[in-house]
Amino acid sequence: xxxxxxxxxxxxxxxxxxxxxxxxxxxxxxxxxxxxxxxxxxxxxxxxxxxxxxxxxxxxxxxxxxxxxxxxxxxxxxxxxxxxxxxxxxxxxxxxxxxxxxxxxxxxxxxxxxxxxxxxxxxxxxxxxxxxxxxxxxxxxxxxxxxxxxxxxxxxxxxxxxxxxxxxxxxxxxxxxxxxxxxxxxxxxxxxxxxxxxxxxxxxxxxxxxxxxxxxxxxxxxxxxxxxxxxxxxxxxxxxxxxxxxxxxxxxxxxxxxxxxxxxxxxxxxxxxxxxxxxxxxxxxxxxxxxxxxxxxxxxxxxxxxxxxxxxxxxxxxxxxxxxxxxxxxxxxxxxxxxxxxxxxxxxxxx
Amino acid sequence: xxxxxxxxxxxxxxxxxxxxxxxxxxxxxxxxxxxxxxxxxxxxxxxxxxxxxxxxxxxxxxxxxxxxxxxxxxxxxxxxxxxxxxxxxxxxxxxxxxxxxxxxxxxxxxxxxxxxxxxxxxxxxxxxxxxxxxxxxxxxxxxxxxxxxxxxxxxxxxxxxxxxxxxxxxxxxxxxxxxxxxxxxxxxxxxxxxxxxxxxxxxxxxxxxxxxxxxxxxxxxxxxxxxxxxxxxxxxxxxxxxxxxxxxxxxx
Numbered sequence: 001x002x003x004x005x006x007x008x009x010x011x012x013x014x015x016x017x018x019x020x021x022x023x024x025x026x027x028x029x030x031x032x033x034x035x036x037x038x039x040x041x042x043x044x045x046x047x048x049x050x051x052x053x054x055x056x057x058x059x060x061x062x063x064x065x066x067x068x069x070x071x072x073x074x075x076x077x078x079x080x081x082x083x084x085x086x087x088x089x090x091x092x093x094x095x096x097x098x099x100x101x102x103x104x105x106x107x108x109x110x111x112x113x114x115x116x117x118x119x120x121x122x123x124x125x126x127x128x129x130x131x132x133x134x135x136x137x138x139x140x141x142x143x144x145x146x147x148x149x150x151x152x153x154x155x156x157x158x159x160x161x162x163x164x165x166x167x168x169x170x171x172x173x174x175x176x177x178x179x180x181x182x183x184x185x186x187x188x189x190x191x192x193x194x195x196x197x198x199x200x201x202x203x204x205x206x207x208x209x210x211x212x213x214x215x216x217x218x219x220x221x222x223x224x225x226x227x228x229x230x231x232x233x234x235x236x237x238x239x240x241x242x243x244x245x246x247x248x249x250x251x252x253x254x255x256x257x258x259x260x261x262x263x264x265x266x267x268x269x270x271x272x273x274x275x276x277x278x279x280x281x282x283x284x285x286x287x288x289x290x291x292x293x294x295x296x297x298x299x300x301x302x303x304x305x306x307x308x309x310x311x312x313x314x315x316x317x318x319x320x321x322x323x324x325x326x327x328x329x330x331x332x333x334x335x336x337x338x339x340x341x342x343x344x345x346x347x348x349x350x351x
Numbered sequence: 352x353x354x355x356x357x358x359x360x361x362x363x364x365x366x367x368x369x370x371x372x373x374x375x376x377x378x379x380x381x382x383x384x385x386x387x388x389x390x391x392x393x394x395x396x397x398x399x400x401x402x403x404x405x406x407x408x409x410x411x412x413x414x415x416x417x418x419x420x421x422x423x424x425x426x427x428x429x430x431x432x433x434x435x436x437x438x439x440x441x442x443x444x445x446x447x448x449x450x451x452x453x454x455x456x457x458x459x460x461x462x463x464x465x466x467x468x469x470x471x472x473x474x475x476x477x478x479x480x481x482x483x484x485x486x487x488x489x490x491x492x493x494x495x496x497x498x499x500x501x502x503x504x505x506x507x508x509x510x511x512x513x514x515x516x517x518x519x520x521x522x523x524x525x526x527x528x529x530x531x532x533x534x535x536x537x538x539x540x541x542x543x544x545x546x547x548x549x550x551x552x553x554x555x556x557x558x559x560x561x562x563x564x565x566x567x568x569x570x571x572x573x574x575x576x577x578x579x580x581x582x583x584x585x586x587x588x589x590x591x592x593x594x595x596x597x598x599x600x601x602x603x
Binding site for chain 2: 009047048050077078079080083086087092180182183184187190191203206207210277278279280281
C-alpha cells in the first residue's frame with residue numbers, strides 16, 4: 001500500500017490534511033452551539049490547586065454555573081501569578097483569583113482595582129527546613145543560607161521577610177532565589193540545594209514522613225491573617241449592573257463553598273478528588289487529608305463563613321511588612337480598594 | 352551493517368537506562384525517579400482519559416499553527432532564496448524573530464489574544480515559521496544551476512522552470528523544513544500550554560507539584576515518544592517520496 005507514496009501523493013495528502021485542520025474550528029463552534037445558556041464569565045485563577053485552593057476552584061468550576069443566569073465560567077489557569085491581575089486590568093478577564101501583592105502594587109501604581117472577596121483568608125503555605133542542617137531562621141541568616149520562593153516580592157517572600165524582621169534579622173542576610181512550583185522547591189530542599197522553602201501544609205506533612213523536615217514558620221502564628229489570594233476586578237467593570245450581579249453570584253458561590261468546607265469534611269474530600277492539581281493529593285486517604293482539613297478549617301481559619309476578615313483594617317495589618325521590604329510604598333487607599341458591597345449583598349441573599 | 356548499528360543503538364539505550372536506574376535508586380524518587388518507576392507511572396498516565404484529552408487538544412491546536420507556518424513559510428522562504436528583493440526585505444526580520452523564545456512572547460500574546468485557538472495557533476506560527484523560512488531559503492538557493500540551464504536551453508519560461516525544475520528539486524527540503532518546524536512547533540505549544548496550564552502543559556504543571564518525579568518524567572517520556580514518532584513518520588514519508596535525495600545523502 002505504501003509503494004504508491006511519491007512526491008505528488010505527499011503533496012495531495014498534505015493539502016487534504018490542511019483542509020481537515022481548516023474545518024477543525026467549525027467542529028468547535030458546533031460544540032458551542034449545544035452548550036448551556038447563560039452568561040459565561042472569564043475568570044483567571046492560579047495554575048495549580050493545593051488543598052487550600054480547592055474550595056475556590058469548586059466554587060468557580062461547579063458553583064457559578066448553578067447560579068441563575070450564569071453558565072459555567074471560563075476558568076483560566078495562569079502560571080505567572082502577577083499575570084492574573086494584569087489580564088483583569090487589561091480587560092481580558094472579568095474577574096481574577098489573584099494574589100494580594102500584585103493587586104495592591106497595581107492599585108498603588110494607579111490601577112482602578114477593587115478587591116471584592118477572598119479566595120481564602122489565610123495562606124496554608126509554611127516555611128520548611130531540614131532540621132538536621134538548620135534549626136531556625138536565625139541559623140539560616142547567620143550562615144548566609146538560601147531560601148527558595150516562588151518569586152521575589154510575592155506574598156510568601158514578604159511574609160518571610162516580615163518574620164525575619166520580627167526576629168531582628170536583616171532579610172538581606174538571607175539569599176532569596178526564585179524557584180517555580182512548590183513541588184520543585186520541595187525537591188530542592190530534599191536535594192540540599194536550599195536551606196528552607198515555602199510549601200503547602202499538605203506537602204509539609206508528606207515531606208515530614210521522609211526525614212527531619214520541620215516547619216520553621218507558620219504564617220497564621222506570625223500574623224492574624226496572612227492574606228494571599230483575593231477575588232478582584234476593576235472599578236470600571238463593576239459599574240455595569242449585569243457585572244454587579246455577576247460579582248454577587250460569584251461571591252455567593254465562593255461563600256457556599258467555604259461554608260461546605262467548614263462543616264463537611266466529606267464534601268471537601270470529594271472536591272479535592274475532583275479539583276486538586278497534585279495526583280498525590282487527589283488520591284490522599286483520610287489519614288493524610290483529614291489533618292490537612294482540620295488545620296485549614298480550625299487552626300488557619302482559611303475559609304471564614306462570611307469572609308469577615310475582608311476589611312481595610314485587617315489588610316492594614318499586613319501592609320507594614322510589604323512596606324518594610326519595599327514591595328509597597330504604603331500609599332494605597334485600602335478603603336477604596338476593598339469593596340465589601342457585593343460580598344454583603346451575597347451574604348444577605350444566602351441568608 | 353544495519354543490524355550491527357541497531358545492536359549498538361540498543362546497547363547505548365540499555366547502558367543509559369542502567370545508569371539512570373542506579374542513580375535513581377541512590378537519589379530517591381523525589382529527586383530522580385528510576386526508569387522502572389517512570390515506566391509504571393507512564394502506564395498509569397496513559398490509562399487516564401485526561402492524558403488523551405490533553406494530548407488531542409495539544410496536537411490539534413499545534414497542527415493548525417504548524418500548518419500555517421508551512422503554508423506561509425515555504426513560499427516565503429523560496430521567494431527569499433530566488434528573489435533578491437524579497438530576501439533583502441524579509442531577511443533582517445527573519446534573523447531577529449528566529450531567536451525569540453516562546454516563553455518571552457507568551458505573556459504578551461495572552462493579553463492580546465486571550466487563551467483560545469487564536470493564541471495557541473499564533474504562538475506556534477510565530478515560533479515555527481522562521482525556521483521553515485530559513486530552511487527553504489537555503490534550499491531555494493541551492494537548486495542546481497545546471498538543471499535550470501538545461502530547462503532554459505529547452506526554452507522553458509519562468510513559470511515552467513519553477514514548476515518543473517525548482518519545485519521538484521525543493522521537495523526533499525520541504526520535508527526537512529517540515530521536520531525542523533515540527534520540533535519547534537511542539538516546543539512552542541508546550542510552553543504556551545504551561546503558561547495557561549491547559550492541555551499537556553497543564554498536566555506537566557500538575558505533575559510538577561507531586562513530590563515524586565515519576566509522573567513528571569512519565570509525561571516527558573510520552574512527549575519524547577510523540578516527538579520521535581512524528582519526526583520519524585515525516586522522515587519515512589520523505590524517503591518514500593524523495594528516494595533520490597535519501598540515497599544521495601546516505602540517510603536510511
